[in-house]
Amino acid sequence: MSFSIETYDLTRIFKSKQSGKINIVKALDNVNLKVSKGELFGLLGPNGAGKTTLIKILCTLLFPTSGKAYVNGYDILKETSKIREIINVASGGETPGYGILTVKENLWFFSQLYGIPNKIAKERINELLEIVDLKDKANERLNKLSSGMKQKLNIARSLINDPQILFLDEPTLGLDVISAHQIREYIKFWIKEKENRTVFLTTHYMAEAEELCDRVAIINEGKIVACDTPENLKKMVSKGSSFEIEIAYINDEKINLLKSLKGIIALSFNHKIDKNLTIIKIVVENESIISDVISMILNLKSKVISLKKIEPTLETVFMSLVGKGLEND
Numbered sequence: 001m002s003f004s005i006e007t008y009d010l011t012r013i014f015k016s017k018q019s020g021k022i023n024i025v026k027a028l029d030n031v032n033l034k035v036s037k038g039e040l041f042g043l044l045g046p047n048g049a050g051k052t053t054l055i056k057i058l059c060t061l062l063f064p065t066s067g068k069a070y071v072n073g074y075d076i077l078k079e080t081s082k083i084r085e086i087i088n089v090a091s092g093g094e095t096p097g098y099g100i101l102t103v104k105e106n107l108w109f110f111s112q113l114y115g116i117p118n119k120i121a122k123e124r125i126n127e128l129l130e131i132v133d134l135k136d137k138a139n140e141r142l143n144k145l146s147s148g149m150k151q152k153l154n155i156a157r158s159l160i161n162d163p164q165i166l167f168l169d170e171p172t173l174g175l176d177v178i179s180a181h182q183i184r185e186y187i188k189f190w191i192k193e194k195e196n197r198t199v200f201l202t203t204h205y206m207a208e209a210e211e212l213c214d215r216v217a218i219i220n221e222g223k224i225v226a227c228d229t230p231e232n233l234k235k236m237v238s239k240g241s242s243f244e245i246e247i248a249y250i251n252d253e254k255i256n257l258l259k260s261l262k263g264i265i266a267l268s269f270n271h272k273i274d275k276n277l278t279i280i281k282i283v284v285e286n287e288s289i290i291s292d293v294i295s296m297i298l299n300l301k302s303k304v305i306s307l308k309k310i311e312p313t314l315e316t317v318f319m320s321l322v323g324k325g326l327e328n329d
Contacts, residue, residue, distance in 0.1 A: 003070075003225030004198040005035035005058060010067035012053050012222075018107050027053040029222035030067070035215075037196040040187070044314065050093075050222040053200035055169050058200070061087050072164060088163040092173025096154035099143030103134055103153055106142055107160055114161040117323060121160075125210060128156040131186060148179030155183060159190065164191070165198045172208060199237040206315040219316055225321045234312040237320045240265050241287045242312060245280045247297055249273070254300045255280070261296060263289035266319035277305065283320050 012028040028050045043051050056062035059072055060080040071083045090096075097106030104125060111121035129135045132152040137145065145153065151171070158166060164176045168187065172180035182275040191197050203209050208231050209216050217227040248261060250269065255278070259267050265283040270278065284290065287309075294304055310316070 002037055002073075003034050004039070004072055005033065005036045005041075005070070005077075005200060007033045007054075007058075007069040008032050008067055010054070010057065010069050011065050012050075012057065012062070013065045017307075022323060028057075028064070030207070031137055031219075031222070031224055033217060033224065033227065035200060036175060037198055037272065038191070039189050039214050040199045040201065040212055042097050042201045042203060042209040042216040043219055044209045044216050044318065046204055046205070049219045051171055051204075051219060054219075055089065055167050055200070057081035057201060058083060059087060059167055064093065074176070086164040087167060088158040088161055088171065089167040090151075090154045090158035090171055091168075092151065092175075093147075094154060095142075095144050096150055096157050100141060101130070102139050102141055102261035103145070104138040105320050106153065107156060110157050111160050116161065124160060126161070128159060131189075132156045133182065135179075140259065148175050151175055151179065151183065164196065165200065168201045170203055171201070171205075172205065180208075183273050184208065187212060203279070206313060206318070210314050218321060220322045230314055233314060233317045235317050237265075237283060237312045240283045240285055240320065242281065242283050242310045242316045243290060243307065244310050245282070245293070245297070247278050247280065248302045249276045249278050250300055250302045254302075257294055257300065258293065261289070266323050268315070268319055268324055278302075281310070281319065 005149055010028055010031040011026070014025045014027055016023045026050065027180055029055060032180050043054065045051055053062065057064050057076065058069060060076055060083050063077065074082045076083065097109065101109065105126045107128065109122060111125065111131050116124070129138055132155055134149060134156065137149060142150065142153070155171065171187070172183055175183070187199060201212060213230065215227065215229050217235060226236065255269050258280070263285045265285060267282045269281070270279045282293065290307070297304055
């Protein structure tokens with residue numbers, strides 16, 4: 001099998017000096033991954049887990065401290081120019097060009113950086129504007145666009161050279177529901193449109209990874225803790241039981257007391273302050289433990305609004321492996 005991306009014991013260490021002391025952060029810790037051609041591969045993890053660092057290394061923007069990596073068979077250290085010809089990258093929240101230029105002018109500028117012939121560039125720009133629904137904004141200055149439109153332009157810019165491998169770093173970060181849905185739909189369309197296209201997607205949105213990805217690697221504190229299809233990952237936690245409990249608001253300190261109960265594999269929570277509620281998701285060794293959880297909630301002077309058993313998801317997989325949810329990072 002041929003691979004689009006291969007990493008072998010890839011490690012990246014950052015050093016900083018504060019108050020005379022040297023701080024060492026291991027952003028990547030012996031990462032080993034193989035991504036097949038034609039695959040939509042997801043890297044799921046909290047902020048600071050090492051996702052962006054890995055993408056920067058694979059895009060030849062950052063050297064690893066140790067280990068090896070190959071993109072379409074090319075060595076990231078020795079064959080950077082060959083890699084840059086066949087890849088592109090789009091990051092969520094990133095400005096996709098120059099504010100004083102129009103949408104079409106920005107795409108034209110980037111097409112020329114790739115040496116795309118005039119006729120092909122014009123055809124591709126018009127096609128991309130149609131696809132990302134920005135045709136009516138073609139002559140609008142970039143600095144006049146909404147954040148959703150800017151991210152659509154960012155996706156179009158990342159496709160201007162018709163890359164073989166597309167790196168997407170949190171592509172729907174901060175977008176409204178409709179804009180995020182449109183971008184996800186186009187990602188699915190793009191990878192199927194042409195054989196052997198590959199997408200390497202980083203996200204901390206569980207539903208996004210579950211909807212888009214053929215396989216998902218879960219990364220935490222620079223380490224890959226699991227890698228498989230979403231379905232196989234969910235089977236990993238099938239022995240435990242997952243529940244969602246809606247209760248009257250309690251603070252983080254009281255939630256930490258809940259975590260100490262024997263038999264709880266993992267717990268995550270989300271406060272809804274405006275409704276005076278706390279939503280708790282837990283993975284337990286067996287269902288009998290729920291009675292202890294309810295008793296402690298009542299002892300903490302709260303009350304249970306609702307309780308329901310939920311099917312395993314990538315979120316419960318992550319919770320089981322890491323011990324907490326992404327929203328609690």
